[in-house]
Amino acid sequence: MDDLAYGTRNKRGDWQPKEPADIAPIWSFPPQPLKVLKWLPHYFLPYDVIFFASAFVWWYWVLPDVEVMKTLAWGWILKLFLVNTVALFAFFGVFQLRLYVFRAQGTRFKYNGQFPADRKSEAFWFKSQDIDSALRILFHAMPIWTAIEVAILYAYANGYVPWVSFSEHPWYLAFIVLIIPIIHETHFYLIHRLIHTPFLYKHVHSVHHNSVNPSPYSSLSMHPVELVLYLGMAFWYVIIPANPILALYALHRAGFGAIPGHVGFDKMEVGEKGGVDTHAYIHYLHHKYFEVNYGDGLIPFDKWFGTFHDGSKEGDARMQARYQEKKARMNAKAAKAGMTGA
Secondary structure, three states: OOHHHOEEEOOOOOEEEOOOOOOOHHHOOOOOHHHHHHHHHHHOOOHHHHHHHHHHHHHHHHOOOHHHHOOOOHHHHHHHHHHHHHHHHHHHHHHHHHHHHOOOOOOOOEOOOOOHHHOOOOOOHHHOHHHHHHHHHHHHHHHHHHHHHHHHHHHHHOOOOOEOOOOOOHHHHHHHHHHHHHHHHHHHHHHHHHOOOHHHHHHHHHHHHOOOOOOHHHHHOOOHHHHHHHHHHHHHHHHOOEOHHHHHHHHHHHHHHHOHHHOOEOEEEEOOOEEEEOOOHHHHHHHHHOOOOOOOOOOOHHHHOOOOOOOOHHHHHHHHHHHHHHHHHHHHHHHHHHHHHO
Protein backbone atom coordinates (compact mmCIF):
# COMPACT_ATOMS: atom_id res chain seq x y z
CA MET A 1 0.00 0.00 0.00
CA ASP A 2 1.03 3.60 -0.55
CA ASP A 3 0.94 5.04 2.96
CA LEU A 4 1.42 8.57 1.60
CA ALA A 5 -2.07 8.32 0.12
CA TYR A 6 -3.33 8.23 3.71
CA GLY A 7 -0.85 10.45 5.51
CA THR A 8 2.44 12.33 5.46
CA ARG A 9 6.01 11.61 6.52
CA ASN A 10 8.42 14.14 8.00
CA LYS A 11 12.18 14.39 7.56
CA ARG A 12 12.79 12.00 10.46
CA GLY A 13 10.67 9.36 8.74
CA ASP A 14 7.75 9.64 11.17
CA TRP A 15 4.36 9.04 9.56
CA GLN A 16 1.07 10.59 10.61
CA PRO A 17 -2.44 10.24 9.19
CA LYS A 18 -4.00 13.03 7.17
CA GLU A 19 -7.17 12.87 9.23
CA PRO A 20 -6.81 14.07 12.83
CA ALA A 21 -7.74 11.64 15.58
CA ASP A 22 -11.22 12.04 16.97
CA ILE A 23 -13.46 10.75 19.72
CA ALA A 24 -16.38 8.39 19.09
CA PRO A 25 -18.97 10.17 16.88
CA ILE A 26 -21.82 9.39 19.27
CA TRP A 27 -20.70 12.56 21.06
CA SER A 28 -20.88 14.79 17.97
CA PHE A 29 -23.09 17.84 18.12
CA PRO A 30 -25.08 18.41 16.06
CA PRO A 31 -25.67 14.65 15.72
CA GLN A 32 -24.20 12.88 12.71
CA PRO A 33 -26.30 9.72 12.33
CA LEU A 34 -24.58 8.43 9.18
CA LYS A 35 -21.17 8.80 10.80
CA VAL A 36 -22.45 7.00 13.91
CA LEU A 37 -23.85 4.12 11.83
CA LYS A 38 -20.51 3.77 10.05
CA TRP A 39 -18.68 3.76 13.38
CA LEU A 40 -20.97 1.36 15.29
CA PRO A 41 -19.31 -1.88 14.08
CA HIS A 42 -16.01 -0.58 15.50
CA TYR A 43 -17.53 -0.62 18.98
CA PHE A 44 -16.84 -4.37 19.00
CA LEU A 45 -14.76 -4.91 15.86
CA PRO A 46 -12.15 -6.07 15.28
CA TYR A 47 -10.78 -6.65 18.76
CA ASP A 48 -13.69 -7.14 21.18
CA VAL A 49 -15.19 -10.02 19.25
CA ILE A 50 -11.87 -11.86 19.65
CA PHE A 51 -11.68 -11.14 23.38
CA PHE A 52 -15.32 -12.12 23.95
CA ALA A 53 -14.81 -15.39 22.08
CA SER A 54 -11.60 -16.08 24.02
CA ALA A 55 -13.51 -15.81 27.32
CA PHE A 56 -15.78 -18.67 26.22
CA VAL A 57 -12.77 -20.68 25.04
CA TRP A 58 -11.14 -20.27 28.46
CA TRP A 59 -14.34 -21.16 30.30
CA TYR A 60 -15.13 -24.31 28.35
CA TRP A 61 -11.69 -25.63 27.36
CA VAL A 62 -9.05 -24.18 29.70
CA LEU A 63 -10.59 -23.88 33.15
CA PRO A 64 -11.47 -26.89 35.33
CA ASP A 65 -14.92 -27.63 36.73
CA VAL A 66 -16.36 -25.16 39.19
CA GLU A 67 -15.97 -27.69 42.00
CA VAL A 68 -12.21 -27.75 41.36
CA MET A 69 -12.00 -23.95 41.40
CA LYS A 70 -13.52 -23.89 44.88
CA THR A 71 -10.08 -24.88 46.14
CA LEU A 72 -6.84 -23.02 45.46
CA ALA A 73 -4.58 -25.75 44.11
CA TRP A 74 -1.30 -25.40 42.21
CA GLY A 75 -2.37 -27.78 39.47
CA TRP A 76 -5.10 -25.77 37.81
CA ILE A 77 -3.51 -22.43 38.70
CA LEU A 78 -0.19 -23.29 37.02
CA LYS A 79 -2.02 -24.64 33.98
CA LEU A 80 -3.95 -21.38 33.74
CA PHE A 81 -0.73 -19.37 34.08
CA LEU A 82 0.93 -21.36 31.29
CA VAL A 83 -2.06 -21.04 28.95
CA ASN A 84 -2.35 -17.30 29.64
CA THR A 85 1.35 -16.79 29.00
CA VAL A 86 1.51 -18.82 25.79
CA ALA A 87 -1.66 -17.18 24.47
CA LEU A 88 -0.45 -13.68 25.30
CA PHE A 89 2.94 -14.12 23.67
CA ALA A 90 1.31 -15.79 20.65
CA PHE A 91 -1.19 -12.93 20.22
CA PHE A 92 1.33 -10.14 20.77
CA GLY A 93 3.84 -12.13 18.74
CA VAL A 94 1.69 -11.93 15.62
CA PHE A 95 2.20 -8.17 15.65
CA GLN A 96 5.77 -8.23 16.99
CA LEU A 97 7.11 -10.76 14.49
CA ARG A 98 5.37 -9.38 11.43
CA LEU A 99 5.93 -5.68 12.06
CA TYR A 100 9.11 -5.51 14.16
CA VAL A 101 11.13 -8.67 13.58
CA PHE A 102 10.46 -9.45 9.92
CA ARG A 103 9.47 -5.82 9.24
CA ALA A 104 7.11 -7.08 6.56
CA GLN A 105 5.80 -3.62 5.72
CA GLY A 106 8.92 -1.62 6.51
CA THR A 107 7.98 1.74 7.98
CA ARG A 108 4.79 2.13 5.97
CA PHE A 109 2.13 3.55 8.32
CA LYS A 110 4.64 3.55 11.21
CA TYR A 111 4.19 6.60 13.45
CA ASN A 112 7.81 6.65 14.60
CA GLY A 113 10.18 5.98 11.72
CA GLN A 114 12.71 4.16 13.92
CA PHE A 115 12.52 0.62 15.31
CA PRO A 116 13.20 0.17 19.05
CA ALA A 117 15.58 -2.73 18.37
CA ASP A 118 17.88 -0.38 16.46
CA ARG A 119 18.48 1.82 19.50
CA LYS A 120 19.98 0.73 22.81
CA SER A 121 19.02 2.55 25.99
CA GLU A 122 20.08 2.39 29.62
CA ALA A 123 16.41 2.77 30.55
CA PHE A 124 15.82 -0.90 29.70
CA TRP A 125 17.09 -4.20 31.02
CA PHE A 126 19.94 -5.36 28.78
CA LYS A 127 19.59 -1.96 27.05
CA SER A 128 16.84 -3.47 24.88
CA GLN A 129 13.21 -2.31 24.85
CA ASP A 130 12.02 -5.61 23.40
CA ILE A 131 13.87 -7.81 25.91
CA ASP A 132 12.86 -5.55 28.80
CA SER A 133 9.22 -5.62 27.75
CA ALA A 134 9.11 -9.38 27.20
CA LEU A 135 10.68 -10.08 30.61
CA ARG A 136 8.33 -7.68 32.39
CA ILE A 137 5.39 -9.43 30.74
CA LEU A 138 6.69 -12.84 31.79
CA PHE A 139 7.70 -12.03 35.37
CA HIS A 140 5.25 -9.25 36.25
CA ALA A 141 2.21 -9.12 33.97
CA MET A 142 1.38 -12.80 33.64
CA PRO A 143 1.61 -13.72 37.35
CA ILE A 144 -0.52 -10.68 38.27
CA TRP A 145 -3.00 -11.38 35.45
CA THR A 146 -3.36 -15.00 36.59
CA ALA A 147 -3.62 -14.07 40.27
CA ILE A 148 -6.48 -11.66 39.54
CA GLU A 149 -8.16 -14.27 37.36
CA VAL A 150 -7.85 -16.95 40.04
CA ALA A 151 -9.20 -14.62 42.74
CA ILE A 152 -12.28 -13.82 40.65
CA LEU A 153 -12.94 -17.44 39.67
CA TYR A 154 -12.45 -18.60 43.28
CA ALA A 155 -14.96 -15.98 44.48
CA TYR A 156 -17.55 -17.07 41.90
CA ALA A 157 -17.02 -20.78 42.53
CA ASN A 158 -17.53 -20.37 46.28
CA GLY A 159 -20.59 -18.15 45.96
CA TYR A 160 -18.91 -15.13 47.50
CA VAL A 161 -20.27 -12.90 44.71
CA PRO A 162 -23.54 -12.97 42.71
CA TRP A 163 -23.46 -15.37 39.75
CA VAL A 164 -26.01 -14.33 37.13
CA SER A 165 -26.82 -17.05 34.60
CA PHE A 166 -27.27 -16.45 30.86
CA SER A 167 -30.36 -18.67 30.76
CA GLU A 168 -32.23 -16.79 33.50
CA HIS A 169 -31.13 -13.20 32.74
CA PRO A 170 -30.04 -13.02 29.08
CA TRP A 171 -31.09 -9.39 28.50
CA TYR A 172 -29.43 -8.13 31.66
CA LEU A 173 -26.14 -9.85 30.78
CA ALA A 174 -26.42 -8.61 27.19
CA PHE A 175 -26.61 -5.10 28.65
CA ILE A 176 -23.51 -5.75 30.77
CA VAL A 177 -21.68 -6.93 27.64
CA LEU A 178 -22.65 -3.69 25.90
CA ILE A 179 -21.31 -1.48 28.68
CA ILE A 180 -18.06 -3.40 29.36
CA PRO A 181 -16.14 -1.14 26.92
CA ILE A 182 -17.58 1.91 28.70
CA ILE A 183 -16.58 0.60 32.13
CA HIS A 184 -13.14 -0.25 30.74
CA GLU A 185 -12.65 3.25 29.34
CA THR A 186 -13.80 4.93 32.57
CA HIS A 187 -11.59 2.74 34.77
CA PHE A 188 -8.60 3.18 32.46
CA TYR A 189 -8.95 6.95 32.35
CA LEU A 190 -9.25 7.28 36.13
CA ILE A 191 -6.29 5.06 37.01
CA HIS A 192 -4.27 6.62 34.19
CA ARG A 193 -4.76 10.10 35.59
CA LEU A 194 -3.90 8.75 39.04
CA ILE A 195 -0.57 7.25 37.98
CA HIS A 196 0.38 10.48 36.22
CA THR A 197 0.49 12.28 39.56
CA PRO A 198 4.17 13.15 40.26
CA PHE A 199 4.95 10.51 42.90
CA LEU A 200 3.25 7.60 41.13
CA TYR A 201 4.59 8.66 37.75
CA LYS A 202 8.16 8.72 39.03
CA HIS A 203 8.01 5.44 40.92
CA VAL A 204 5.43 3.46 38.91
CA HIS A 205 4.20 4.71 35.54
CA SER A 206 7.56 5.85 34.23
CA VAL A 207 8.41 2.18 33.61
CA HIS A 208 5.73 2.03 30.93
CA HIS A 209 6.66 5.42 29.51
CA ASN A 210 10.24 4.34 28.93
CA SER A 211 8.74 3.03 25.68
CA VAL A 212 8.42 6.42 24.01
CA ASN A 213 8.40 4.54 20.71
CA PRO A 214 6.01 1.73 21.74
CA SER A 215 5.95 -1.69 20.16
CA PRO A 216 3.63 -4.67 20.79
CA TYR A 217 5.49 -6.02 23.83
CA SER A 218 5.31 -2.54 25.39
CA SER A 219 1.59 -3.14 25.85
CA LEU A 220 1.92 -4.79 29.27
CA SER A 221 5.44 -3.65 30.11
CA MET A 222 4.46 -2.00 33.38
CA HIS A 223 5.41 -1.70 37.02
CA PRO A 224 3.59 -4.30 39.16
CA VAL A 225 1.54 -1.59 40.89
CA GLU A 226 0.28 -0.31 37.55
CA LEU A 227 -0.53 -3.85 36.43
CA VAL A 228 -2.66 -4.43 39.53
CA LEU A 229 -4.52 -1.16 38.95
CA TYR A 230 -4.96 -1.75 35.23
CA LEU A 231 -5.82 -5.45 35.11
CA GLY A 232 -7.82 -4.99 38.30
CA MET A 233 -10.63 -3.51 36.22
CA ALA A 234 -11.89 -7.11 36.02
CA PHE A 235 -12.86 -6.83 39.70
CA TRP A 236 -15.78 -4.61 38.66
CA TYR A 237 -17.56 -7.83 37.69
CA VAL A 238 -17.49 -9.18 41.22
CA ILE A 239 -18.99 -5.88 42.41
CA ILE A 240 -21.56 -5.59 39.61
CA PRO A 241 -23.77 -8.71 39.53
CA ALA A 242 -22.52 -10.55 36.46
CA ASN A 243 -21.18 -13.86 35.21
CA PRO A 244 -17.63 -15.27 35.41
CA ILE A 245 -17.43 -15.45 31.61
CA LEU A 246 -17.99 -11.70 31.45
CA ALA A 247 -15.32 -11.17 34.10
CA LEU A 248 -12.97 -13.20 31.87
CA TYR A 249 -13.99 -11.10 28.88
CA ALA A 250 -13.22 -7.89 30.80
CA LEU A 251 -9.83 -9.27 31.89
CA HIS A 252 -8.96 -10.41 28.36
CA ARG A 253 -10.05 -7.04 27.04
CA ALA A 254 -7.60 -5.38 29.40
CA GLY A 255 -4.76 -7.88 28.89
CA PHE A 256 -4.89 -8.94 25.27
CA GLY A 257 -6.60 -5.63 24.50
CA ALA A 258 -3.61 -3.55 25.54
CA ILE A 259 -2.13 -4.24 22.11
CA PRO A 260 -4.04 -1.71 19.92
CA GLY A 261 -2.53 1.39 21.49
CA HIS A 262 1.00 0.02 21.26
CA VAL A 263 1.23 -1.46 17.78
CA GLY A 264 3.02 1.65 16.54
CA PHE A 265 1.49 1.35 13.07
CA ASP A 266 -1.73 2.95 11.85
CA LYS A 267 -2.58 0.02 9.59
CA MET A 268 -1.53 -3.59 9.21
CA GLU A 269 -1.35 -4.30 5.51
CA VAL A 270 -3.35 -7.20 4.12
CA GLY A 271 -2.29 -7.98 0.59
CA GLU A 272 -1.15 -5.22 -1.74
CA LYS A 273 -4.15 -2.92 -1.44
CA GLY A 274 -5.83 -3.79 1.85
CA GLY A 275 -5.16 -2.79 5.43
CA VAL A 276 -6.69 -3.20 8.88
CA ASP A 277 -6.89 -0.08 11.05
CA THR A 278 -5.16 -0.60 14.39
CA HIS A 279 -6.86 2.32 16.19
CA ALA A 280 -3.48 3.01 17.79
CA TYR A 281 -3.04 6.71 17.06
CA ILE A 282 -4.70 8.30 20.10
CA HIS A 283 -2.64 6.27 22.58
CA TYR A 284 0.52 6.60 20.49
CA LEU A 285 0.19 10.38 20.92
CA HIS A 286 0.04 9.82 24.67
CA HIS A 287 3.37 7.97 24.56
CA LYS A 288 4.81 10.73 22.40
CA TYR A 289 3.62 13.72 24.45
CA PHE A 290 2.99 12.13 27.92
CA GLU A 291 0.34 14.56 29.22
CA VAL A 292 -2.36 14.14 26.58
CA ASN A 293 -4.94 11.46 25.70
CA TYR A 294 -5.30 9.68 29.03
CA GLY A 295 -8.29 7.84 27.56
CA ASP A 296 -8.87 6.15 24.23
CA GLY A 297 -11.67 8.36 22.90
CA LEU A 298 -14.73 6.18 23.47
CA ILE A 299 -15.80 8.67 26.13
CA PRO A 300 -14.55 12.24 25.62
CA PHE A 301 -12.89 12.61 29.03
CA ASP A 302 -9.84 14.27 27.48
CA LYS A 303 -11.97 16.78 25.60
CA TRP A 304 -13.95 17.55 28.72
CA PHE A 305 -10.77 18.16 30.74
CA GLY A 306 -8.72 19.84 28.02
CA THR A 307 -6.11 17.12 27.48
CA PHE A 308 -7.15 15.83 24.05
CA HIS A 309 -4.58 15.86 21.25
CA ASP A 310 -5.70 14.91 17.75
CA GLY A 311 -2.24 14.93 16.17
CA SER A 312 -2.77 18.20 14.29
CA LYS A 313 -0.84 21.46 14.47
CA GLU A 314 -3.83 22.95 16.27
CA GLY A 315 -3.57 20.13 18.80
CA ASP A 316 0.12 20.97 19.28
CA ALA A 317 -0.78 24.63 19.87
CA ARG A 318 -3.41 23.72 22.47
CA MET A 319 -0.96 21.42 24.22
CA GLN A 320 1.79 24.05 24.29
CA ALA A 321 -0.64 26.67 25.63
CA ARG A 322 -1.64 24.29 28.40
CA TYR A 323 2.02 23.61 29.23
CA GLN A 324 2.72 27.34 29.44
CA GLU A 325 -0.24 27.84 31.77
CA LYS A 326 0.98 24.98 33.95
CA LYS A 327 4.50 26.39 34.00
CA ALA A 328 3.18 29.82 34.98
CA ARG A 329 1.17 28.31 37.85
CA MET A 330 4.20 26.38 39.10
CA ASN A 331 6.41 29.48 38.92
CA ALA A 332 3.82 31.54 40.78
CA LYS A 333 3.55 28.85 43.45
CA ALA A 334 7.32 28.65 43.80
CA ALA A 335 7.58 32.45 44.06
CA LYS A 336 4.87 32.53 46.73
CA ALA A 337 6.63 29.79 48.67
CA GLY A 338 9.90 31.74 48.44
CA MET A 339 8.27 34.89 49.76
CA THR A 340 6.71 32.94 52.62
CA GLY A 341 10.06 31.36 53.48
CA ALA A 342 11.74 34.75 53.45
